[in-house]
Amino acid sequence: MSSRRSRSRHSAASRITDDQIIDLVSKLQQLLPELRNRCSDKVSAARVLQETCNYIRSLHREVDDLSERLSELLANSDTSQAALIRSLLSQQS
Amino acid sequence: MASTAVSNPAVNNSDRSLLRRKKKKKIPNQNQNLRNQAQAAQTEWKSDTQQQAYSSKLLQALRRVRITGGAAPKGGRAVREAADRVLAVAAKGRTRWSRAILTNRIKLKFMKNSASHKRQRVTVTTGNSRRQKKPRVSILRLKTKNLPAFQRKASVLGRLVPGCRKQPLPVILEEATDYIAALEMQVRAMTALTQLLSGASSSSSSSSASSSSSSSVNALNQLGSSRHPPAS
Numbered sequence: 414m415s416s417r418r419s420r421s422r423h424s425a426a427s428r429i430t431d432d433q434i435i436d437l438v439s440k441l442q443q444l445l446p447e448l449r450n451r452c453s454d455k456v457s458a459a460r461v462l463q464e465t466c467n468y469i470r471s472l473h474r475e476v477d478d479l480s481e482r483l484s485e486l487l488a489n490s491d492t493s494q495a496a497l498i499r500s501l502l503s504q505q506s
Numbered sequence: 507m508a509s510t511a512v513s514n515p516a517v518n519n520s521d522r523s524l525l526r527r528k529k530k531k532k533i534p535n536q537n538q539n540l541r542n543q544a545q546a547a548q549t550e551w552k553s554d555t556q557q558q559a560y561s562s563k564l565l566q567a568l569r570r571v572r573i574t575g576g577a578a579p580k581g582g583r584a585v586r587e588a589a590d591r592v593l594a595v596a597a598k599g600r601t602r603w604s605r606a607i608l609t610n611r612i613k614l615k616f617m618k619n620s621a622s623h624k625r626q627r628v629t630v631t632t633g634n635s636r637r638q639k640k641p642r643v644s645i646l647r648l649k650t651k652n653l654p655a656f657q658r659k660a661s662v663l664g665r666l667v668p669g670c671r672k673q674p675l676p677v678i679l680e681e682a683t684d685y686i687a688a689l690e691m692q693v694r695a696m697t698a699l700t701q702l703l704s705g706a707s708s709s710s711s712s713s714s715a716s717s718s719s720s721s722s723v724n725a726l727n728q729l730g731s732s733r734h735p736p737a738s
Contacts, residue, residue: 429674429675429676433676434675434676434679437676437679437680437683438679440679440683441679441682441683441686444683444686444687445686458656459653459655459656459659462656462659462660462662462663463659465663465682465686466659466662466663466666468686469663469666469667469682469685469686469689470666472686472689472690472692472693473666473689475693476586476589476590476689476692476693476696477582477586479693479696479697479700480582480583480585480586480589480696481581481582481585482700482704483568483582483585483696483699483700483703484581484582484584484585485581486700486703486704487568487585487703488581502565502566502569
């Protein structure tokens with residue numbers, strides 16, 4: 414009983430509508446490569462959240478891997494190429 | 507007297523209804539504006555000009571990191587931090603996660619010495635507060651949202667997106683949408699950059715690969731010249 418009362422109080426105060434959240438979740442679903450092709454009826458909101466977390470974690474991992482490779486490449490490219498790149502960049506400044 | 511008494515409530519009612527109508531008009535307009543902004547931002551992350559601008563700025567930032575030296579943040583970590591910083595700048599402060607990334611770096615710079623101690627303390631307090639408080643995400647008619655599993659996933663997502671730990675659910679969802687688009691652009695740009703640089707470095711050793719090196723140099727030239735993208 415008290416939970417129902419507090420819920421209604423929150424809903425009046427925060428004005429977060431159901432439809433708003435459903436809309437946001439569906440928009441998120443469109444971005445996820447896993448769930449884009451599936452029809453939205455079968456995908457629950459919890460599933461969308463789970464896939465979002467997984468997707469963000471995988472993107473983070475990709476960025477970390479790419480940063481490692483980039484740092485290696487930049488460290489190793491102490492050749493004429495690096496000097497060329499540097500001169501190109503300094504030209505634009 | 508009776509007539510005035512009758513007319514007054516009528517006037518009041520009309521005033522009140524006018525106010526109510528005005529209030530009703532405002533809110534959907536705001537929502538529409540926000541939605542349009544979000545959509546515009548979405549397409550922006552996918553545009554080529556945005557990627558070019560990001561790549562060139564990233565290259566400059568990386569050069570600065572290398573030249574100033576300091577193996578303090580180890581190679582890959584430094585690149586990751588620079589990439590995130592440039593990404594946050596590219597967001598032009600419209601989103602919470604970008605502002606959080608930029609302010610976190612400033613905070614860490616000032617709190618370098620006591621950072622580890624403070625982090626330990628902070629985790630302890632947040633752990634306690636989470637146990638005591640109920641989840642702030644108060645949602646309402648959809649049954650799934652009141653499930654603890656859903657709340658847990660929402661808080662996990664809030665922790666993944668920078669700057670959204672204590673935000674209500676719709677904020678987290680919006681920020682996640684933009685954050686994912688930005689991360690995808692970051693991955694695309696860094697992949698292209700890696701291919702360019704690896705192509706350049708591999709061809710430097712072989713003397714006969716002048717064509718490939720020149721093409722990569724041309725691409726890098728384009729990156730450098732696209733520093734000032736057309737103001738849209």
